[in-house]
Amino acid sequence: MSLADKATAKALKDMSVLGRFVALYCRDKHADRPKARFTYKGVDDKVWRGIELCDECSKMLTHGTAKRLICPKEPKPYCKDCDIHCYGPGYRERVREVMRYSGRKMIMRGRIDMIYHYYF
Ligand SMILES: [Zn+2]
Numbered sequence: 001m002s003l004a005d006k007a008t009a010k011a012l013k014d015m016s017v018l019g020r021f022v023a024l025y026c027r028d029k030h031a032d033r034p035k036a037r038f039t040y041k042g043v044d045d046k047v048w049r050g051i052e053l054c055d056e057c058s059k060m061l062t063h064g065t066a067k068r069l070i071c072p073k074e075p076k077p078y079c080k081d082c083d084i085h086c087y088g089p090g091y092r093e094r095v096r097e098v099m100r101y102s103g104r105k106m107i108m109r110g111r112i113d114m115i116y117h118y119y120f
Pocket residue numbers: 025026027029030033053054055056057058
């Protein structure tokens with residue numbers, strides 16, 4: 001049994017939301033790069049329905065997904081309030097930049113439901 005098989009509904013939701021933030025950022029900032037549908041071994045593709053990313057963003061989301069799957073905290077705290085800071089060097093700053101950028105756009109679009117999941 002892989003970690004992904006044990007992912008809770010909440011973890012899947014977090015991973016889906018993170019994917020949406022990264023996809024919005026990638027679409028705007030990396031418009032000229034080739035993109036591919038994001039998948040993660042062992043996780044149902046439906047989690048990231050319609051999410052296409054460039055290589056760099058795909059790596060970032062893979063890292064974030066892996067970290068969410070192994071998060072030992074239940075319930076998971078906001079990452080900014082957590083004492084573990086599990087993201088690897090460089091990733092944390094990049095994910096924060098993505099969340100800031102996409103969070104602002106989602107507020108402008110009235111996607112307040114997404115902001116409730118604003119974690120990073
Ligand atoms: Zn990208």
